[in-house]
Amino acid sequence: MAENGNEGFLTEEQRELLKIAVQNAEGLSSSPRSPSTMLPEHHFKEATGGSKANVKGAAVRHVRRSHSGKVVRVKKDGAGGKGTWGKLLDTDADSHLDRNDPNYDSCEEPYELVGATVSTPLDEYKKAIVPIIEEYFSTGDVGLAASDLRDLQSDEYHHYFVKRLVSTAMDRHDKEKEMASVLLSSLYADAINSSQISQGFTMLMESVEDLALDIVDAVDVLALFIARAIVDDILPPAFLTNARKVSESPKGLQVIQTAEKSYLSAPHHAELVESRWGGSTHVTVEEVKRKIADLLREYLENGDTVEACRCIRELGVPFFHHEVVKKALILALEIPTSEPLILKLLKESGEECVISSSQMAKGFARLAESLDDLSLDVPSAKSTFESLVPRVLSEGWLEPSLLKSSAPVGGEYTTGEDEKLMRYKEEAVVIINEYFLSDDIPELLRSLEDLAAPEYNPIFLKKLITLAMDRKNREREMASVLLSALQEDTFSTEDIMNGFIMLLESAEDTALDILDASNELALFLARAVIDDILVPLNLEEIGSKLPPNCSGSETVHVARTLASASHAGERLLRCWGGGTGWAVEDAKDKITKLLEEYESGGDVGEACQCIRDLGMPFFNHEVVKKALVMAMEKKNDRILDLLQECFGEGLITINQITKGFSRVRDSLDDLALDIPNARVKFLSYVERAKENGWLLPSFLPAMPSSATAAST
Secondary structure (H helix, E strand, C coil), rough: HHHHCCCCCCCCCHHHHHHHHHHHHHHHHCCCCCCHCCCCCCHHHCCCCCCCCCCHHHHHHHCCCCCCEEEEEECCCCCCCCCCCCCCCCCCCCCCCCCCCCCCCCHHHHCCCCCCCCHHHHHHHHHHHHHHHHHHHHHCCCCHHHHHHHHCCCCHHHHHHHHHHHHEEEEECCHHHHHHHHHHHHHHHHEEEEEHHHHHHHHHHHHHHHHHHCCCHHHHHHHHHHHHHHHHHHHHHHHHHHHHHHHCCEEEEEEEEHHHHHHCCCCCHHHHHCCCCCCCCCHHHHHHHHHHHHHHHHHHHCHHHHHHHHHHHCCCCCCCHHHHHHHHHHHHHHHHHHHHHHHHHHHHHHHCCCCCCHHHHHHHHHHHHCCCHHHCCCCCHHHHHHHHHHHHHHCCCCCCHHHHCCCCCCCCCCCCCCHHHHHHHHHHHHHHHHHHCCCCCCHHHHHHHHCCCCHHHHHHHHHHHHHHHHHHHHHHHHHHHHHHHHHHCCCCCHHHHHHHHHHHHHHHHHCCCCCCCHHHHHHEEEEEHCCCCCCHHHHHHHHHHHCCCCCCHHHHHHHHHHHHHHCHHHHHCCCCCCCCCCCCHHHHHHHHHHHHHHHCCCCCHHHHHHHHHHHHHHHHHHHHHHHHHHHHHCCCCCCCHHHHHHHHHCCCCHHHHHHHHHHHCHHHHHHHCCCCCCHHHHHHHHHHHHHHCCCCCCCCCCCCCCCHHCCC
């Protein structure tokens, strides 16, 4: 009866079995809620309403309900289908197969997809240019940067270099901005073509919105970069017009407007743009030397070696640390009480690798070289230095091998030069320095004749350019002008080539004292080509006589690039600012005005004073040229009286007059279009100039055409 009374209900034993099954299912399910617990209790009752044989979970296996309440059929193997929770034995997603299990099969392990970056040639190029740019900003070595860029052999990607160089410089100081512009000009037409530069700047304009997030004045700076590129003739002026048509960025349009209105439309915009970032890519030697003197003076006052080493690092000129050593040693010789502090600083800076061992040795060697001069002010300098060096060597922070390779200790040099050559060098330096003061080329030529040593002409050229490189732009311009005069008067092409070869062979030593020696020397070479002192083939000959892969060879390569670039003549003729900082156009305007005033008033003294006031003796050939042209146009030969007076007073040299006549001779075909008898008049001027001795006898006038000859 009891059994019949419980029909349709689970017995206690059955309930216990069901409870255990439910608990096991909950433990194995990946869902926080077990499938069996989600079924209403009455489903169990309906399913077990029949015989007791059907009680053991059979109904639970065959019927399941989805989240939506729909009844779905379970797959044959119990894995379920869409809307089900899978097999009862399915574990969580992070299930772990026991590799120690005898039945373990590695194929059952789940696959893990690992993402791998595929490197493309462009990606490699972008990575490679970063250290090139950073190294250039550290060293300022244009030649090295150009060489490294060529070594990449990826010319098709150079527009990315333009973009990266400019965008990096935009976030730096004015020095780096100027350096970036100089590098682009140097690479133009050699490593990077015009279309790549245009494409690089176009990419910059497209990304100016992003650049402005980090660089507050990105629009103005990029506009100035574009204006500078146009002034430097590496971007065509049409670039702005074309960019305006395709630019979709509001800030990109602002860049175009700023470049046009603020920079390229301003009066004398070329000078404005070129001087905006200081016009200097490097710290001057004088400035570095002053900083070295200041930090050493401060060190002697406070004795703080750590602070002094920090200041030496902040100079940022590790290749010039020999100057720190030399000046420190000079202080030790001049002020004996400072010797312990100086030696302590040098020792610690060497041990801390602030000053390299080679720079330390060069500093000692350079002081040894100048001991004779120093002894004039400090009589005990030589003996003190000779006693100091052995002590330093015994302490081990100065390497004897390096010191010997740099120079003998104690200043006892054996150069193998005879006494005549030594005297010549000394007198050459005096003559060159006097020329830099007086700008008197005829006097210098007379002094060279008095030396009577033409075999040493290459040495004179080397001294001239070395001294000019260590001075300002005025002296560099004067040296180039003097080379033209020497080539016309006393120096052969072979003399000039040999002088440049000597300079290039000693370029590394020159760079110890002149930070930008390589670039300056390249400018002197290129300028010599523009001034017709050398021809491009001479540069090839000079390069062939230098050791391969030396710094001098790279300098020659840079010079060839500069001389062959677009508008090279105009750019190189003003590479040193004309010595005065004036624009060439300003000087021409002043010359025209003074000649017009003289033509109308006839005051020779006033005209000569105006020429002096120009302060541009190296540009006096323009006075001669304009005077000759004006005499032809106005049919007033009185202007030639001014040239006669200028020559008589030594105001305009015979070389400048000859150069002026040469300029007119070369432009006679154009002049004849406006002045029909220009050729005849010019020949008469040449005859008069030669009669009065203010034109070189070697000057060859242009031969008259058959038509002109017939008319005469």
